[in-house]
Amino acid sequence: MVNPKLSIAGYGRWLWSLLTSMRTALVLLLFLAIAAIPGSLFPQHSSDPNGVAQYFADNKDLAPVLDTFQLFDVYSSVWFSAIYILLFISLIGCVIPRTKHHFDALRARPPRTPARLERLPGFDEREFGGVDAEVALASARRVLKSQRYRVERYDRDGAITISAERGYMRETGNLVFHFALVGVLIAVGFGSGFGYNGQRVIVEGQGFSNTLLAYDSFNPGRFFTPTQLEPYSLKLDKFTTTYEQKNLNAIGQPTDYLANVTAQLRDQKPFATTIKVNEPLRIAGTDVYLLGNGYAPVVTVRNPAGKVVFHDAVPFLPQDKNLTSLGVVKLPDGLPKQVGMIGFFYPTAQDAHGGMKVSVYPDLVDPLLTFNIYVGDLGLNDGVPRSIYALDTSKLTKLTGINTKLESLEMKPGQSATMPNGLGTVTFDKVVRYASLDVHHDPTQGWVLFFALAALAGLLTSLFIPRRRVWVSIAPAGKNKILVEYAALARGDDPTLVAGVQGIIDAHIRDLGLTRD
Amino acid sequence: MTDALSQYSVLSLYSAMGVYAIAFVLFTIDLAGKTTEGKISAKFQRIAYALTWVGFALQLAAAIMRGVAAHRVPWANMYEFAMTGTLIITGVFLVANLKWNLRFVGTFSTGLVLILLGLAATRYYVEVVPLPPALQSYWLVIHVFVATLGTGFFSLGFSLSVLQLLQQRREVAVHDGKKTRLTGLVKLPDAVALENYAYRLIIIGFIFWTFTLIAGAIWAEKAWGRYWGWDTKEVWTFIIWTIYAGYIHARATRGWRGTRSAVLAIVGFSAVMFNFTIVNIFFKGLHAYSGL
Numbered sequence: 001m002v003n004p005k006l007s008i009a010g011y012g013r014w015l016w017s018l019l020t021s022m023r024t025a026l027v028l029l030l031f032l033a034i035a036a037i038p039g040s041l042f043p044q045h046s047s048d049p050n051g052v053a054q055y056f057a058d059n060k061d062l063a064p065v066l067d068t069f070q071l072f073d074v075y076s077s078v079w080f081s082a083i084y085i086l087l088f089i090s091l092i093g094c095v096i097p098r099t100k101h102h103f104d105a106l107r108a109r110p111p112r113t114p115a116r117l118e119r120l121p122g123f124d125e126r127e128f129g130g131v132d133a134e135v136a137l138a139s140a141r142r143v144l145k146s147q148r149y150r151v152e153r154y155d156r157d158g159a160i161t162i163s164a165e166r167g168y169m170r171e172t173g174n175l176v177f178h179f180a181l182v183g184v185l186i187a188v189g190f191g192s193g194f195g196y197n198g199q200r201v202i203v204e205g206q207g208f209s210n211t212l213l214a215y216d217s218f219n220p221g222r223f224f225t226p227t228q229l230e231p232y233s234l235k236l237d238k239f240t241t242t243y244e245q246k247n248l249n250a251i252g253q254p255t256d257y258l259a260n261v262t263a264q265l266r267d268q269k270p271f272a273t274t275i276k277v278n279e280p281l282r283i284a285g286t287d288v289y290l291l292g293n294g295y296a297p298v299v300t301v302r303n304p305a306g307k308v309v310f311h312d313a314v315p316f317l318p319q320d321k322n323l324t325s326l327g328v329v330k331l332p333d334g335l336p337k338q339v340g341m342i343g344f345f346y347p348t349a350q351d352a353h354g355g356m357k358v359s360v361y362p363d364l365v366d367p368l369l370t371f372n373i374y375v376g377d378l379g380l381n382d383g384v385p386r387s388i389y390a391l392d393t394s395k396l397t398k399l400t401g402i403n404t405k406l407e408s409l410e411m412k413p414g415q416s417a418t419m420p421n422g423l424g425t426v427t428f429d430k431v432v433r434y435a436s437l438d439v440h441h442d443p444t445q446g447w448v449l450f451f452a453l454a455a456l457a458g459l460l461t462s463l464f465i466p467r468r469r470v471w472v473s474i475a476p477a478g479k480n481k482i483l484v485e486y487a488a489l490a491r492g493d494d495p496t497l498v499a500g501v502q503g504i505i506d507a508h509i510r511d512l513g514l515t516r517d
Numbered sequence: 518m519t520d521a522l523s524q525y526s527v528l529s530l531y532s533a534m535g536v537y538a539i540a541f542v543l544f545t546i547d548l549a550g551k552t553t554e555g556k557i558s559a560k561f562q563r564i565a566y567a568l569t570w571v572g573f574a575l576q577l578a579a580a581i582m583r584g585v586a587a588h589r590v591p592w593a594n595m596y597e598f599a600m601t602g603t604l605i606i607t608g609v610f611l612v613a614n615l616k617w618n619l620r621f622v623g624t625f626s627t628g629l630v631l632i633l634l635g636l637a638a639t640r641y642y643v644e645v646v647p648l649p650p651a652l653q654s655y656w657l658v659i660h661v662f663v664a665t666l667g668t669g670f671f672s673l674g675f676s677l678s679v680l681q682l683l684q685q686r687r688e689v690a691v692h693d694g695k696k697t698r699l700t701g702l703v704k705l706p707d708a709v710a711l712e713n714y715a716y717r718l719i720i721i722g723f724i725f726w727t728f729t730l731i732a733g734a735i736w737a738e739k740a741w742g743r744y745w746g747w748d749t750k751e752v753w754t755f756i757i758w759t760i761y762a763g764y765i766h767a768r769a770t771r772g773w774r775g776t777r778s779a780v781l782a783i784v785g786f787s788a789v790m791f792n793f794t795i796v797n798i799f800f801k802g803l804h805a806y807s808g809l
Contacts, residue, residue: 040752280739453731493768
């Protein structure tokens, strides 16, 4: 066999027909399934950034290698993108010719009746006496029409026949399904380009406005512009957690989180509303979600002269289910030296072994705040951004707590403690709650839903509407008698084809006013 | 009251498992039995089928009592999900048998249900606790229930696909005039018919799975602020959807009908089971509701 030489255009056509073949689409689908697996094995930047950082810390040698293969960004990686882009090109290349073909089929007449119906599936025949052939044909036509068949009459030697076809919606649904998938992909792409999301922690009594500077962290889409931010403000009036108290297997399990907020759109009156888990606040084209919550002890620090150098509610991060919480206070100015404080807050404190404390219940029954004092260089002046939840102790000296001679500062609400070395005093005024809010804007998520539902509808029609052709052929059979032949052909899966033909025969007999024999 | 009910629920579930175990043995004897003993084994099959209905009723009672005890749907943690999921698997098997005679699948259905219930009752059991705020949504009723329905149809499709492969081997052996130990399969439908049954069940499962994906996305948008975030459970739901999409396309692809598509159905259901067990327990993610 000699391989014909292909021109560049010839190669192009060959590649195109290869890419758009069903076999290639199938293989790409399976590749896509396999390629998605690593994203569940390794932490992903998109869904679990802290997990990625932890992985890098735990696997110093392996992590950079994995990162080279984009295994921490699987779903935006070159190789994953390559597969789904090829798959969608293949899909479009397959669906467009089918659409044209389907449009032609929709306008075409049902095909000529085959010569030998007895070879077809669902074949059956009946002999009727005393019925005119034309009357029987008109009756068959009525029956098929009532079952939403498209009918066409074809006469031939010795027989008059009807050719009928139905179920064009099957292919319509199939095409809708595939186009809708393309729609989903495009809508998702636009949404991630023009959307944004920002996170903000607010303490009871505080508020923030929807501006770039107000967010603790902000993730804009590629085409985001700050003018997109609708002006409004939110204030957290009260945050309530409800704990299970009756069920002995679940004492202290949170059963409800409720944020009472006051919202205000520009130039309008403020109004009170709520945010709950599963019940976000929809406001000004954004959705505000309740992401987390915790305790924020209100702390006042005075210098040795008694002057207030720090007074704020400090959000502490929960460490366990009884909300033992960890927080940091940094005091770069106003005291004799730079001071850092690492604090633990126990909503219901109890002594544990070795002089440790532990929280035994998440609600405020017997709150206690402890601080370890560090002095030295807080590292705030070298221009590197620092987390407000972590203290870099590399250039600090620890003055109180474990491995020092002095005990940690311990305070109940309203109590004060004195820092060592004449640094000043710390007061634990009270404790309030904070909520961490997540503000999202996704301009196309409605479209994604629309296309997803269209895909589902298309899928249902394409899998369950049978596309079939039916033929009825009537020929004289001796004196005053006619022989009626019925046959059908399925296009695609059609488990009820034979039953369908029998139903047509029954209906035909009824329509002719004959009884079944 | 709550404690008593949930204990009755456990009791009822263990009784169901006992009945299923007997049904499993009888189904297996029937399936392995040679045609010459056909009469006896047909009787075994009838008894096993009736016992499966009894087990189903007991398990349904267990699920209802658990739900009443907890004042909510009985599928909010791994134990409950296993209980209701296997109930649906059995239910799909029984209902499918009202339409077609698929009793020969019984050994697979009851076997699978027994393994899962055994795991659930011994390893995953948790006491009734209230719903965490994230699960307090009517989407818990819809999303999770439809997912179990899909799983039920996929499981039956899986069993039929396994039988299809075995039947295929037997048919090839018979055709080549070789000996085969699979003679028990003589009384079953041929490989093509088994494939057709499997296909019809799996496309129903696929519709439910597609709906699960969409409903899950709507819920995720409400609860987590985004409709899709490649959470580990979302990843596996997507993988399963893709495998079964491949399965459906395989039917229209030359060279992929028969053995290959059966293998895809088996891989697909293995992924469903992986998603339910390994991903739930060992993978980190937002769907951390196993209660363990």
